[in-house]
Amino acid sequence: MSRTPLDTVEHAAATPDVELPWAELGLKKDEYERVVEILGRRPTGAELAMYSVMWSEHCSYKSSKVHLRQFGEKAPQSDAMLVGIGENAGVVDVGQGYAVTFKVESHNHPSYVEPYQGAATGVGGIVRDIIAMGARPVAVVDPLRFGAADHPDTKRVLPGVVAGIGGYGNCLGLPNIGGEVVFDACYQGNPLVNAGAIGVMRHEDIHLAKASGAGNKVILYGARTGGDGIGGASILASETFDDAKPSKRPAVQVGDPFQEKLLIECTLEAFKEKLVVGIQDLGAAGLSCATSELASNGSGGMRVTLDDVPLRDSTLSPEEILMSESQERMCAVVEPGKVDRFLEICDKWDVIATVIGEVTDGDRLEIYWHGGKIVDVDPRTVAHEGPVYERPYARPSWQDTLQADDANKLPRPQSSEELKDQVLKLVGSPNQASKKWITSQYDHFVQGNTVLAQPEDSGMIRIDEKTGLGVAIATDGNGRYAKLDPYAGAQLALAEAYRNVATTGAKPLAVSDCLNFGSPEDPAVMWQFAEAVRGLADACLQLGTPVTGGNVSLYNQTGEAAIHPTPVVAVLGVIDDVARRTPVAFQEEGQLLYLLGDTREEFGGSAWSQVIHDHLGGLPPKVDLERERLLAEILISASRDGMIDSAHDLSDGGLIQAVVESALLGGKGARLVVPDGLDAFTLLFSESAGRAVVAVPRSEEVRFNDMCGARDLPATRIGVVDGETVELQGEFELSLEELRTAHEETIPALLA
Amino acid sequence: MTARIGVVTFPGSLDDRDTQRAIRLAGAEPVALWHKDKDLHQVDAVVLCGGFSYGDYLRAGAIARFSPVMEPLIEQAKAGLPVLGICNGFQILTEAHLLPGAMLGNDHLHFICKDQKLRVENAGTLWTSDYEQGQEISIPLKNMDGRYVADQYTLDKLEAEGRVAFRYIARGEAADGYGNPNGSLRDIAGITNEAGNVVGLMPHPEHAVEPLIGTGRTDGLPFFTSILKKLVNA
Numbered sequence: 001m002s003r004t005p006l007d008t009v010e011h012a013a014a015t016p017d018v019e020l021p022w023a024e025l026g027l028k029k030d031e032y033e034r035v036v037e038i039l040g041r042r043p044t045g046a047e048l049a050m051y052s053v054m055w056s057e058h059c060s061y062k063s064s065k066v067h068l069r070q071f072g073e074k075a076p077q078s079d080a081m082l083v084g085i086g087e088n089a090g091v092v093d094v095g096q097g098y099a100v101t102f103k104v105e106s107h108n109h110p111s112y113v114e115p116y117q118g119a120a121t122g123v124g125g126i127v128r129d130i131i132a133m134g135a136r137p138v139a140v141v142d143p144l145r146f147g148a149a150d151h152p153d154t155k156r157v158l159p160g161v162v163a164g165i166g167g168y169g170n171c172l173g174l175p176n177i178g179g180e181v182v183f184d185a186c187y188q189g190n191p192l193v194n195a196g197a198i199g200v201m202r203h204e205d206i207h208l209a210k211a212s213g214a215g216n217k218v219i220l221y222g223a224r225t226g227g228d229g230i231g232g233a234s235i236l237a238s239e240t241f242d243d244a245k246p247s248k249r250p251a252v253q254v255g256d257p258f259q260e261k262l263l264i265e266c267t268l269e270a271f272k273e274k275l276v277v278g279i280q281d282l283g284a285a286g287l288s289c290a291t292s293e294l295a296s297n298g299s300g301g302m303r304v305t306l307d308d309v310p311l312r313d314s315t316l317s318p319e320e321i322l323m324s325e326s327q328e329r330m331c332a333v334v335e336p337g338k339v340d341r342f343l344e345i346c347d348k349w350d351v352i353a354t355v356i357g358e359v360t361d362g363d364r365l366e367i368y369w370h371g372g373k374i375v376d377v378d379p380r381t382v383a384h385e386g387p388v389y390e391r392p393y394a395r396p397s398w399q400d401t402l403q404a405d406d407a408n409k410l411p412r413p414q415s416s417e418e419l420k421d422q423v424l425k426l427v428g429s430p431n432q433a434s435k436k437w438i439t440s441q442y443d444h445f446v447q448g449n450t451v452l453a454q455p456e457d458s459g460m461i462r463i464d465e466k467t468g469l470g471v472a473i474a475t476d477g478n479g480r481y482a483k484l485d486p487y488a489g490a491q492l493a494l495a496e497a498y499r500n501v502a503t504t505g506a507k508p509l510a511v512s513d514c515l516n517f518g519s520p521e522d523p524a525v526m527w528q529f530a531e532a533v534r535g536l537a538d539a540c541l542q543l544g545t546p547v548t549g550g551n552v553s554l555y556n557q558t559g560e561a562a563i564h565p566t567p568v569v570a571v572l573g574v575i576d577d578v579a580r581r582t583p584v585a586f587q588e589e590g591q592l593l594y595l596l597g598d599t600r601e602e603f604g605g606s607a608w609s610q611v612i613h614d615h616l617g618g619l620p621p622k623v624d625l626e627r628e629r630l631l632a633e634i635l636i637s638a639s640r641d642g643m644i645d646s647a648h649d650l651s652d653g654g655l656i657q658a659v660v661e662s663a664l665l666g667g668k669g670a671r672l673v674v675p676d677g678l679d680a681f682t683l684l685f686s687e688s689a690g691r692a693v694v695a696v697p698r699s700e701e702v703r704f705n706d707m708c709g710a711r712d713l714p715a716t717r718i719g720v721v722d723g724e725t726v727e728l729q730g731e732f733e734l735s736l737e738e739l740r741t742a743h744e745e746t747i748p749a750l751l752a
Numbered sequence: 753m754t755a756r757i758g759v760v761t762f763p764g765s766l767d768d769r770d771t772q773r774a775i776r777l778a779g780a781e782p783v784a785l786w787h788k789d790k791d792l793h794q795v796d797a798v799v800l801c802g803g804f805s806y807g808d809y810l811r812a813g814a815i816a817r818f819s820p821v822m823e824p825l826i827e828q829a830k831a832g833l834p835v836l837g838i839c840n841g842f843q844i845l846t847e848a849h850l851l852p853g854a855m856l857g858n859d860h861l862h863f864i865c866k867d868q869k870l871r872v873e874n875a876g877t878l879w880t881s882d883y884e885q886g887q888e889i890s891i892p893l894k895n896m897d898g899r900y901v902a903d904q905y906t907l908d909k910l911e912a913e914g915r916v917a918f919r920y921i922a923r924g925e926a927a928d929g930y931g932n933p934n935g936s937l938r939d940i941a942g943i944t945n946e947a948g949n950v951v952g953l954m955p956h957p958e959h960a961v962e963p964l965i966g967t968g969r970t971d972g973l974p975f976f977t978s979i980l981k982k983l984v985n986a
Contacts, residue, residue: 166863170894171804173766258764258807348788350763441863445892445959445966446802448770462965465773579964 007045008372016042025052031387038381046367046374049319050382053285054292057554060386063520064552067530070537071547078546080509083206088129088281089199090548091206092510094574096469099203101133104143104196104475104514104570106553111193114252115160120168121255122195124327127172128260128281131267132330134207135199138447139461140169142179142195143475143514143568147188149430149750154183157191158438158751165195166441171257172264175450176442177459179475180568183430186479189558194514196570198473200463205271209280210297211333214361216277218294218302219339220287221346221353222263222329226312229253229286229325259328259351266349267330273345275338282329288322288382290331291357292365295379298333301364302379304357318369333359393526403484405617407603412681419680420732422612426685427660428742429611430750432653434664437747451578455661457500457649458573460581468577474500475571477516478652479564480605481620486528487535490567491623494539495689496651497571502632503649503692505582505639506573511540513550513569518562520554528565529554536567542625545571580639586666586695586721587645593670593719595655596631596708597691601682607653608685627690634713635692643700643707650691655718656684656726658693660739663726669736672719673729680731683718695721755983757976758785758795760825762816766803767838767958774958775799778976780983787819796983797834797878798825800841802894802956812855812897813843822848834878834979835950839895842942842952851943851952852910853902858895859935867967868893868955869921869929870941874914877948878982882974888921889971890929891960898954900936900943907938918942918953 005011012018022032025048035043035051043051057063072085082099083091089103107122123140130137142165147154169176174197211218229252270276278298280290287309295302306318312326334342339355346353360366365382367375413419426432435455444453451470452460458474476496482489498508513536518525540547556563575581603609604618638644646666648658659670674680696704708715727733757775759782761768772782783795787805792798805816816822822844829835829850837845845851858864869890872883883889902910910916918941920932932939934954942953957972959965 163862170863170865170896171764171766171807173803256807258804258809261764261766261804440865443863443865443894445865445894445956446766446770448767448773448959448962448965450966451964 006370006372008374009044009376012044013041018042020045020048022048022052026056027052031055034387039377044374045319046322047377049323050288050292050375053288053323054382055386059285059289061552062387063389063391063554064529065388066390067533070533074537074541075546076541076544078544081546081548085547085549088132088209090510090512091133092548092572094471096464096467097202098463098469099201099206100198100471100572101130101135102196102198102473102512102570102572103129103549104194104512104568105551106514106516107193107195108191108516108553108556110252111161112157112189112191115157116164117252117254119161119164119193121253121327122193123165123168124255124257124260125283126195126197127174128283128330130197130199131264132207132209132279132281133199134205134271135201136268137174137197137199137264138449139177139198139459140174140196141177141459141473141475143477144179145182145184145187145192145566147191148185149183151188153188155751161191161193162438162441168255168257170443172261173446175444175446175453177444177450177453177461178473179454181435181438184479184564186564190556190563192516192556192566194568196475196512198461198471207271207276207279209293210278211294211302211359212298212300213277213335214300214359216333216335216359217339217355218304218357218359219332219334219342219353220309220329220356221332221351223256223259223326224310224312224352225321225324226326227316227320227324230320230323253325253327255327262349262351263328263330266345266351269345270342273341275334275342276332277335278333280331282331284325286322286324292379292382294331294333295365296383298359301360301362302357303360304367306367306369308354308356310352310354318374391520391526392523393530394523395527396524402617403619407606407609407615407618408601410603410609410613410615416731420734423656423684423734424742426607426611426653427657427739428746430746432607432657433746434744435747436744437752451581452504452583456584457503458506460504460506460575460578462578468579470575470578472501472504472506472573472575473570475568476500477566477568478605479566480610480616482532482567483564483616484605484618484620486531486565488620488623489565490532490535491539492620492689493567493569494536495623495625495628496649497569498543498545498628498632499649499692501571501573502635503582503647505580505636506575507636508545508571508573508632510572511545511547511569513547513567515552516556516563516566516568517554518557522562525562532565532567536569539625543629582639582644582647584648584662584665585646586662586668589668589722591645591695591697591721592701592717593721594694594696595691595716595718596634596694596713597627598688598714599678599682599686599691600688602686602688606685606687621687621689624690630711630713631690631692634708634711637707638694638704643704644694644696646695648693650693652687654685654687655693660726660743663736664740664743668721669723669725670719671722671727671729675716675718680728755780755796755980756783758783758792758798760785760787760798760800760821762787762805762819764804764807765801767801767956771799771801771958774961774976777961778973778980780976780980785821787821790820790823792824792828797979800835800837800844802839802841805840805844813840813847816844817847826850829950832947832949836879836975837952838956838958839954842954845950845952850950851945852906853900855897856899856901857897858899863896864933865894866933867929868933870918870955871921873919874917874944877917877944877951879951879975879978880917881982882978890967890969891955891957891972892967893933893955895954898934900940902937910943913946915944915946916940917944917951
C-alpha cells in the first residue's frame with residue numbers, strides 16, 4: 001500500500017508547486033494568494049482547510065462586515081451592556097446581580113437540505129453559544145419562514161423543521177416561548193430557520209472565549225468527532241443551491257440532544273467550581289474555529305495534538321478533523337492544577353473529555369499530527385483578519401415601480417357583507433391563522449418559570465422566584481415591508497419587537513438580530529442589506545437599545561430570485577415583577593377597549609393586501625420611533641400600576657386580527673364602534689405602526705385617560721369586552737365559534 | 753417535622769428541579785438523588801420525574817430502569833415506600849414492573865404539549881388523597897410516547913381493582929383540554945399499584961403548582977400535599 005507523505009509545514013515549504021483544491025473548498029483565487037502571502041509559502045492541506053472554513057462568508061462576515069460596524073459606531077449609551085458584539089453572545093445586566101445572554105442565529109441552508117437535522121442542530125448551536133458565556137439556558141424561540149403554505153414542498157420542510165426544533169429543544173428541557181411562522185412564496189427553496197436562546201447567570205459567572213496563561217490545558221469535551229458536516233460552513237452556507245451539482249446531503253450535521261443536555265449540566269458544574277479560564281463551543285468550522293478563536297482572543301499561542309481528538313470514524317484525515325462540524329462538542333481552557341477535577345466532572349456526566357493541547361507563550365497556533373507539524377499560523381489571520389469586501393451596491397431599478405404601485409388604491413370592500421368576508425379570510429389566512437398545531441409540538445412548561453409563551457406578544461420567563469424578576473423576549477421581522485423599503489422595514493421589525501416586549505409590561509433593553517438576505521454578489525441585494533443595517537443601527541440608537549450580537553445569513557436565493565430582505569430582530573426586556581405582566585387574552589366582560597396611537601390609511605405590504613389582492617407594492621407604514629418609545633412607556637406604566645388587564649400590539653393584520661386573537665384566547669367577545677374620523681375598513685385593516693389595543697377596567701378608566709392625556713398619547717375608546725361575538729356596530733357580527741374555526745383549522749388542514 | 757422527598761436525577765432528566773420546587777411549595781423537603789448512587793439516603797418518598805433519561809435510547813425508561821439507584825428503589829417500593837412516576841418516571845416504573853402496562857408513541861406521531869383535563873378516578877392512593885373522588889383537574893401534558901397500553905386482562909383487572917388513578921376526559925373538543933390526547937387505551941392517564949403507594953401518570957402535576965406560571969393553575973399541588981400529610985401524620 002502506498003501512502004502519500006504527510007503534508008507537514010516542512011513538506012509544504014519544500015514543495016511550493018503542489019496544487020491545492022482551494023476552489024473546491026470555496027476560496028477565491030485572490031483569497032488563496034493572500035493565504036500564501038500571509039504564510040510566506042503554500043499552505044499545508046490542514047492550513048488550507050482552516051483558512052477556507054474560517055474565511056467563508058458564514059464565519060468571516062466578509063461581505064457584511066463593513067456595514068455591521070455601524071452597530072458598534074452608532075451604539076446607544078447603555079449601562080445594561082456587559083458584553084457586546086464579538087463574543088459567542090452578548091450579555092446584558094437585568095438587575096439584582098443577574099445577567100442575561102441572548103442571541104438569534106440562522107440555520108437556513110441545512111434546514112432546507114435536511115429539515116429535521118438542520119433545524120435541530122440550529123437549536124443545538126445557539127444553546128452552546130449561551131452555555132459558552134457561562135449561563136444556564138432558560139428558553140428558546142424560533143422565528144421561521146417557509147414557502148407558500150399550500151406548496152407541496154412546504155409540507156416536506158415545515159413538519160421536519162418543527163419536529164427537529166421540538167425533538168432537540170424538548171429533550172434539552174428548554175421551554176420554547178416565542179418566535180414566528182410566516183409563509184411567502186419568496187421563501188420557496190430558501191426557508192429561514194432562525195433560532196434564538198436566552199441564558200441567565202450571575203454577573204460574576206460571565207465567561208469569555210479566550211485562551212490565556214501559558215501552560216494551561218486545552219480540553220475538548222463532548223461528542224466524538226465524526227465525518228458529519230465536513231465543509232458545511234464553507235460550502236453549504238456560501239453557495240446557492242444548484243440542481244446540477246451532486247447532492248450535498250451528507251454535509252448536514254446530525255444532532256444528539258441527550259449528549260447536549262449532559263454537556264450543559266457538566267459545563268455548568270465546572271463553571272460553578274471556577275475551573276474554566278476560557279471556553280468556546282464548536283459550531284460552524286468546528287475545531288478550526290474553536291482553536292483559532294480561543295488562541296487569537298487570548299494572550300499567547302496554542303499547541304494542539306490532533307491525534308488526541310476522540311474520533312467516531314478512525315479513517316478521518318487531519319483536514320477533516322479540523323473541518324468536522326460534529327455537534328455537541330466544546331473546548332475549555334483549564335489551569336493544569338484543575339484539569340483532574342474538570343475531567344472528574346465530565347466523567348460524572350458520562351461526557352468524554354480529552355486534553356488535546358496547551359496554551360503556549362508564543363503567538364502561533366501549531367497543530368501536530370502523527371508527530372509532524374501540519375499547521376503553523378498566526379491565529380489572528382485565521383479568525384479575525386479574513387478578507388473584507390466592499391461589495392458594490394445599488395438601489396435596484398425596480399424599487400421605484402414597486403413603491404409606485406400603491407396598495408392604498410386597491411379596491412376596498414363595498415358592503416358590510418364583503419367587509420365581514422374579508423375579516424374571516426384574513427384571520428383564517430395561513431400567516432394570520434393560529435399556529436397552535438406547530439407550537440403545541442414544543443414544550444412550554446419545563447423549568448417551571450414560564451410566565452408567558454406564544455401566542456402572547458412576547459415570551460416571559462421568571463428568573464428569580466423570590467423577587468419575581470423576569471425577562472421577556474420577542475422576535476419580529478416583516479420581509480414584505482423590507483422589500484418595499486429595507487431601511488424602514490428593518491426599523492419596523494425593531495419597532496414591533498420593542499412594542500411586543502413593552503405590551504407584556506417589560507422594559508426593552510437590548511437587541512440581537514438575524515439578517516437574512518440573498519446573494520451579496522447582486523448589487524440590488526447588497527443595497528437592501530446596507531439599507532437594512534443602516535436603518536436598524538439608526539433605530540437602535542434612537543430607542544436606546546444596543547445590538548449585542550447576532551448573525552448574517554446571505555445567499556438565500558435560488559437562481560436569480562432572492563428572498564425578500566428579512567431582518568429578524570429580537571428584543572430582550574426586563575420586568576421587575578412578573579406578577580405585573582399583561583396577557584393578550586381578554587380577562588373580564590365589561591372592560592373598555594382603547595386603541596392607543598394614530599391610525600392612518602396604510603396598506604402597503606399589509607396582510608390585507610396580500611390575502612385579498614395577492615399584492616405587494618407601495619410604501620410600508622410610517623416609522624415614528626419617538627411614538628414607539630412613548631407607547632412603550634405608557635404600556636409599562638399601565639401594567640405596573642394595574643390600569644390594564646390585557647393588551648395586544650397591532651401589527652400585520654391590523655386591529656381586527658388583534659381583537660380576534662384576544663377574544664379567542666380569553667373566550668370573550670367584543671363590541672366595537674368606528675371612532676370619529678375613521679372608516680370601518682381603515683380601522684380594521686390598517687397596519688399603522690406604534691399602536692396597541694388595551695382592555696381597561698372601568699374603575700381605572702379616568703386614571704388611564706389622564707395618563708395618556710398628560711403624555712400626549714392618542715387613546716381612543718373603540719368598544720367593550722362583551723358577549724360571545726366580535727361585533728362591529730352597524731357592520732357585522734361574527735360568533736367566536738365561527739372565528740375559531742376560521743382561525744384554528746387552517747394550519748392543521750394544510751399540514752397535519 | 754416535615755417529610756423528606758427524594759427526586760432522582762438520571763442523565764437526561766429535565767423536570768428534576770421543577771419537581772423539587774413543587775415539593776418545597778407543598779411544605780416538604782426535597783432531596784436530590786443521583787442515578788449512580790445505590791442509596792436512597794433515608795428519604796420518606798421518591799419522585800421519578802419527567803425528561804428523556806438516557807435520551808430515550810432503546811425505549812423510554814428502558815435503560816434508566818437499570819440504574820444503580822433503582823435497586824434499592826424497587827426493593828423499598830415493594831415494601832411500601834411511596835413512589836410517584838411522572839411522564840418519563842411513569843415509563844421507568846412500567847419498565848421496572850412496579851406498574852403494569854407500557855407506553856407507546858402517541859397515535860398522531862407528534863410531540864404534544866397542552867393543558868390537559870383529567871378525572872381523578874382513585875382518590876385513595878398515597879399521592880391523591882387531597883383530591884375528591886371524581887374531581888376534574890387540568891394539568892400540563894407533554895410527551896412523545898404517552899399512549900398507555902396493556903393487555904385486555906390487565907386492563908380489566910386495573911378497572912376492577914380501582915387502580916386506574918386518572919383518566920383523560922374524552923368528551924368535548926380536544927382544543928380546550930378535553931379528549932384523549934394520544935390514543936391511550938380506556939383513556940388511562942395514570943395508574944396505581946395494588947397497595948396505592950406507587951402511582952404513575954403521564955401529565956405533569958409539578959408544572960401546575962403556582963398561579964402565575966405555566967397554565968396559571970395549581971391543580972397539581974395536591975399530589976405533593978397528599979403525600980406530605982400521609983407522611984407527617986404517619
